[in-house]
Amino acid sequence: MRSNPALGILRDVCAWAIVLLFVFPIFWWILASFKPYTAIFNTTPVYWGFEPTLDNYRVTLGGVSRLSLITDEGAAGTVAGGGSSYYSIPSIIDSVIVALGSTVLAVVLSTLCAYGLSRFRFRGQQNFVFWILSQRMMPPIAIAIPIFFMFRDLGLRDTHLGLILAHTLINLPIAVLLMKSFLDDVPVDLDQQAMIDGANRWQTFWLVVMPLVKGGLAATAVLCFIFSWTEFLLSLQLTTQIRTIPVKISTFVTSTGTEWGFITALGSAALVPSFIFIVLVQKHLVRGLTLGSLKD
Amino acid sequence: MASSTIAAPAASRRRSWLPRWLTAESALPWLMPVIALLLAFGVYPLLYAVWLSLQERSRITRQFEFVGLKQWGIALTDPRTWDSFQVTLTYTLVCLAVQVVLGMAIALLLDTERRGYGLLRSLMILPLVVPPAVTGLMFLLMEDAQFGVLSYYLKQLGIIDPANPLLANNNTALIGVMLADIWQWTPFMVLIFLAGLRALPKEPYEAAAIDGASAFQAFRLITLPLLSRVIAVAVLLRSIDLFRVYDYIYVMTSGGPGTQTETLSFYAGRLFTLANFPYAATLALIVLISLNVLAAVFIKLFKVRF
Numbered sequence: 001m002r003s004n005p006a007l008g009i010l011r012d013v014c015a016w017a018i019v020l021l022f023v024f025p026i027f028w029w030i031l032a033s034f035k036p037y038t039a040i041f042n043t044t045p046v047y048w049g050f051e052p053t054l055d056n057y058r059v060t061l062g063g064v065s066r067l068s069l070i071t072d073e074g075a076a077g078t079v080a081g082g083g084s085s086y087y088s089i090p091s092i093i094d095s096v097i098v099a100l101g102s103t104v105l106a107v108v109l110s111t112l113c114a115y116g117l118s119r120f121r122f123r124g125q126q127n128f129v130f131w132i133l134s135q136r137m138m139p140p141i142a143i144a145i146p147i148f149f150m151f152r153d154l155g156l157r158d159t160h161l162g163l164i165l166a167h168t169l170i171n172l173p174i175a176v177l178l179m180k181s182f183l184d185d186v187p188v189d190l191d192q193q194a195m196i197d198g199a200n201r202w203q204t205f206w207l208v209v210m211p212l213v214k215g216g217l218a219a220t221a222v223l224c225f226i227f228s229w230t231e232f233l234l235s236l237q238l239t240t241q242i243r244t245i246p247v248k249i250s251t252f253v254t255s256t257g258t259e260w261g262f263i264t265a266l267g268s269a270a271l272v273p274s275f276i277f278i279v280l281v282q283k284h285l286v287r288g289l290t291l292g293s294l295k296d
Numbered sequence: 297m298a299s300s301t302i303a304a305p306a307a308s309r310r311r312s313w314l315p316r317w318l319t320a321e322s323a324l325p326w327l328m329p330v331i332a333l334l335l336a337f338g339v340y341p342l343l344y345a346v347w348l349s350l351q352e353r354s355r356i357t358r359q360f361e362f363v364g365l366k367q368w369g370i371a372l373t374d375p376r377t378w379d380s381f382q383v384t385l386t387y388t389l390v391c392l393a394v395q396v397v398l399g400m401a402i403a404l405l406l407d408t409e410r411r412g413y414g415l416l417r418s419l420m421i422l423p424l425v426v427p428p429a430v431t432g433l434m435f436l437l438m439e440d441a442q443f444g445v446l447s448y449y450l451k452q453l454g455i456i457d458p459a460n461p462l463l464a465n466n467n468t469a470l471i472g473v474m475l476a477d478i479w480q481w482t483p484f485m486v487l488i489f490l491a492g493l494r495a496l497p498k499e500p501y502e503a504a505a506i507d508g509a510s511a512f513q514a515f516r517l518i519t520l521p522l523l524s525r526v527i528a529v530a531v532l533l534r535s536i537d538l539f540r541v542y543d544y545i546y547v548m549t550s551g552g553p554g555t556q557t558e559t560l561s562f563y564a565g566r567l568f569t570l571a572n573f574p575y576a577a578t579l580a581l582i583v584l585i586s587l588n589v590l591a592a593v594f595i596k597l598f599k600v601r602f
Contacts, residue, residue, distance in 0.1 A: 008410065015405050019416045025434050025479060026422055028445055032437070045445040109329045116326025130595070132330070135338045137587035138345075139540045141565040142580030145348075145573065146341035169337045172330060174533075201320035230427035232543050246429040250547070253433070260437060267430045274425035279418050285487070 026271070033057070033264035040260050056265035063087045086262050091248035092269075097160050098235075098244060099228040102167035106175045106224045107217065109168070114179035115205055119191065129177070136173045143169075144237035151238060158241045166238055167228040174227075175220050182216030182284075183209065219284035222277040229274055245270045342584075348577035360574070367578040376555060376563065377579065384559040384583075387470065388538040391477050395534060396527070398478070399485025404515070406486065407493040417490065423483045432547030435476040439463055446475075469549055470557050476544050481537075485530055492526035493519070528598035532591060539587055 031047070032040050039050035058064040117129065147166060148157070156162035186209055194204040210217075235244040243251070249266050252259040278285065317324055349367050351360040371377050406417050426434070438446035441461030450456045462472040496519065504514045520527075542561045545551060551558035551566065558566075560583050567576035594600070 011405065011408070012410070012412070015413065015416055018402055018405065019419050022479065022483065023419050023422055025438060026426065028438065029434050041443050043442055043448075045448055109333065112326050113330040116323040120323035120326075122323050126601070128327075130592070132334070134584075134588055134591070135334060136536055137540070137584050137591065138338075138342065139542065139561040139564060139580045139583050141542060141561060141568055142345050142577060142584075143337075143341045145568060145577075146344035147337060149344075150337075150340065165333075165337060169333065172334065176330065226425055230425070230429075232427065232429040233546075246427040249427075249433070250429055253547075263430075263433055264437075267426075267433070270427065270430070271425055275422065278421060278425050282418060282421065 029264050030268045032260065033268045035261070037261060040264075056261040057269070059086045060088045060262050060266045061269060063089070086252065086259070088245070088248050088266050091243045091245050091266075094160070094242045095229060095244040095270075098163045098167060098242075099225050101160065101164035102171060102228045103221050103224040105164060105168045106171040107179075107221050110172055110175035110179050110220065111210075111217065113176050114183050115209070117176070117180050118183035119188065129180075132173050132176055134173075135169070140170070140233045141237070144234055147234075148238060158239050160242060163235060163239055163242060163244070166234045167231055170231065170234070171224045171227050175224055178220045178223065179213075179216065182213045182220075185216075186212050215281070215284040219281040222281045223285065225277060226274045229270070345577040345581055348574050349581055351574045353572075353574065363574075367574050370575065371578050371582060376558075377560070377582075379555060380558045380560045380563040381582075383470065383557060384539060384541075384561070387474060387477075387541060387559060388535060391474055391481070391538050392531065392534060394474075394478050395482045395485050396531065398482050399530075400489050400527075402482070402486045403489035403493055407490055420486055421483050423480045424487070426480065428480065428543040429547050431476050431480045432473075432544045435472070435479070435544075436463070436548050439472050439475070463549055464553055466553055466556050469553055473544050473548050473557055476548065477538070477541065481534065484534070488526060488530045489523070492523045496522055524598070525600070528594070528600050532594055532600065535590065535594075536587055539590075540583060 033056050034052045034054070035046065035050050036053050036055070039046045055064075113132075117125065122128075143166075151157040151159075151162045156165070190208055190212075191204050194208045195201070199207065229244075230246060231244070232246040232250070235242075235247045236250070239247075245266065249263055249270075252263045252266075316322055319325070348360075350362060350364060352363040352366060353359070354361050402420065406413055406420065423431070435446070438444045439462045441447055441458075441464065447456065447462060450462070451458050456462055456468070460468070462468050500518045500522075501514055504518060509517070540561045541559055542565060545557055545559060545562045546565070549557045551562050555563075560579055564576045564579035564583070567573075567579065
């Protein structure tokens with residue numbers, strides 16, 4: 001049925017065209033990060049024929065002051081920005097701390113919870129799972145205010161720990177559902193066999209079940225990492241000293257203009273870790289995102 | 297929580313001074329950390345929001361005063377709330393429809409063993425790792441009336457009028473925002489549907505081919521029913537996030553022009569920044585309640601089991 005070569009080529013052309021259409025904005029974004037100002041602000045799109053520059057990366061990642069660039073380049077770029085800082089390495093460090101912290105916390109907590117949900121039955125279990133899922137239904141802005149006051153009282157305001165807890169909270173519903181779907185795939189017989197052989201419940205969990213869901217664990221971790229790495233609103237509302245990358249980028253939109261060069265540079269840099277991670281666990285992610293709805 | 301294990305032969309042999317529901321042989325201890333965290337940082341904010349929604353800031357003392365359901369009454373008669381509700385609903389339904397249909401079409405297209413499609417499938421999920429705030433900025437730059445690459449090509453194709461920039465026009469601003477959402481989240485649908493397609497059994501298709509069914513008939517009569525649960529889960533997860541959309545609007549239009557792109561979530565956010573906490577909390581709760589009802593109905597209707 002698929003032997004018609006013309007149809008096959010047509011399919012290839014369509015597939016590449018559509019995928020490249022979806023990749024284009026990212027390509028355009030990365031390209032812009034190497035462009036001088038004049039090339040970004042051109043009324044017809046500029047693909048080549050501009051002088052590639054690393055200035056945007058030198059300012060955001062290298063700590064070169066923006067003013068020194070302006071004096072180097074004459075008037076180009078003087079339209080935008082004030083004295084605000086564009087050096088973003090501290091933001092990257094903040095983002096790494098928060099994303100790693102909340103990933104570890106979310107994965108540990110959700111795995112325990114998912115094991116409990118997967119291996120035991122109790123009354124109201126469906127309702128309990130729905131309750132966990134419903135944690136995701138509150139608009140983040142509404143959680144931000146009470147948590148803001150709460151963190152102030154607990155001394156968690158503007159701390160990494162505070163933001164880690166907030167991101168963990170956001171990630172938990174999906175993480176629990178994901179881990180449960182992976183754990184459900186491990187036959188209960190294995191647990192029973194291990195316990196007949198004299199292992200206690202904890203040993204069974206740790207030594208028998210865990211090694212079998214490593215892939216799922218990795219996929220869940222990557223998803224949590226990306227959610228935290230890209231989360232905007234809570235980071236914006238809950239911290240002022242600590243600025244995660246998305247918040248830092250949003251500060252480049254200033255009252256006197258938008259620093260597209262720096263925005264695109266930092267934005268491009270921020271994509272690298274997430275993309276590496278997501279490609280590594282793609283296979284497990286695909287299985288897990290369906291929340292086990294693929295079984296039978 | 298009345299627990300009963302599926303089977304735990306070792307438990308009876310183990311001596312324990314703890315009641316059974318506190319041991320590792322029951323669900324509660326496993327769930328406890330998550331329950332504790334959700335109670336502290338999930339339930340408390342919820343109760344706080346409910347409390348806030350029953351208050352009003354006194355004009356004279358600047359203190360909160362209990363006013364009962366007054367805020368809820370205001371919300372029901374405030375035309376701006378209804379407008380933002382409508383915007384939210386439009387946004388959710390249009391994005392959802394486009395993402396499901398487009399996602400399914402692309403998934404079908406990429407579901408093959410032909411050479412190079414592994415790479416295509418990896419490239420397709422790239423948009424998912426872009427922070428939504430960055431996506432918003434990305435499309436803001438591309439939709440810029442003067443310098444935007446997207447505006448440029450749309451103008452060339454005669455789809456948009458040069459005098460009418462996408463995001464500044466009452467009728468098209470919401471579309472401009474939706475483009476960002478659709479770009480970012482269609483890959484999510486593709487990812488999920490591809491997983492579903494890859495797990496389908498081969499036999500029904502062989503049988504259908506023998507019976508002379510067309511590819512479209514096979515899709516409608518075999519693929520769709522078999523994928524219904526996967527589609528249901530994807531729609532559920534996506535609707536929850538679509539209905540609360542905030543980032544794209546914050547970055548791209550701030551609800552404008554006027555209030556044309558103001559969603560419920562964004563209206564609530566704006567009220568928060570204006571320090572009208574009680575009314576903002578009320579709107580946030582309306583979002584929560586709407587989603588709870590929608591999700592519960594949906595789960596019943598499509599028999600989603602976790």
